[in-house]
Amino acid sequence: MGTVRTGRPARTGRPGAVEAVVFDFYGTLVRMVPPLPPTHESVFLARGLAGPAARWGDQWAVGPGDGEEHRAHSATEESYVAWERDRLRRRALDCGVPEDQAADLAAELDRATKSLALEAFDDVRAALTALRARGLTVALCSNWYWDLDRAVERTGLADLVDVVVTSARTGARKPHPLMYDTVLDACAVAPERALFVGDMWAPDVLGPLARGMRAVHLHRPDPAVRGAAPPLPDGAARITDLSALTDLL
Structure with missing residues (x-):
């Protein structure tokens, strides 16, 4: 388990x-x-994505919610990380990030969140x-x-x-x-x-x-x-x- x-x-x-x-x-x-991790807003702004940054919201609220079950994604570290990043990618698309940038942005956001x-x-x-x-x-x-x-x-x-x-x-x-x-x-x-x-x-x-x-x-x-x-x-x-x-x- x-x-x-x-x-x-x-x-x-x-x-x-x-x-x-x-x-x-x-x-x-x-x-x-310190050093504190990069904020999600700074990651968006470095890519010129001010509009999606404003719609993104609290960077600590983008993960799975308390009480959520996700066993289907927890079989391996690779499958779990892929699920984390795909969740970020889909949210980025919903916030107006161009499709050709969404996957790279999601990977960068994932790294920023975990650089604690x-x-x-x-x-x-x-x-x-x-x-x-x-x-x-x-x-x-x-x-x-x-x-x-x-x-x-x-x-x-x-x-x-x-x-x-x-x-x-x-x-x-x-x-x-x-x-x-x-x-x-x-x-x-x-x-x-x-x-x-x-x-x-x-x-x-x-x-x-x-x-x-x-x-x-x-x-x-x-x-x-x-x-x-x-x-x-x-x-x-x-x-x-x-x-x-x-x-x-």
Whole structure:
């Protein structure tokens, strides 16, 4: 499925104890840092496409939507990337890009979107180290591109993560149940033995709760997602720093 195993399996603890902690990736463990990727608008304008640029809109809203299933396109990295670029190409045509330019523009937009410089938040390594010292499985479950495992390596966290699950390989995006089933299977734990930690409300809190997992909403002082934190439902907790996570275990 969409799983990369990078470490040991889960261990059996006392009845009802958490055996696996599952993290979202971007906004939870890592953030974007300079140099920032080119904006989609700049890519259009460099090609003299001011009209289509104005119609294109938010560059972060052009991907598949939360909860979307796309298993038919996730068989291989080549098929997934081809689907990503074809989606961009078709949208470019709808925005008025000439047909003879649409494919090259889509490829450039795809590269621009993925040219992210990332770094781990200051609290991450200590928190993951503490979890592994308790014998817990540490997993990632993220709406991300195909190369989530490589992104984890580039941010220096690969030695602290046992399981990596990305939507691109799984064939669906959180909060689709397939994402949670995939990471639970990879961790070899029942839902009630897993704790999900993330900064996004529906994908990282409501979705895991609906699957029977426990959930922790990470609401950092400088959150990637702006706005007031929603009221907590039953079965969820909220923290502002990952150093508070071990207190919940």
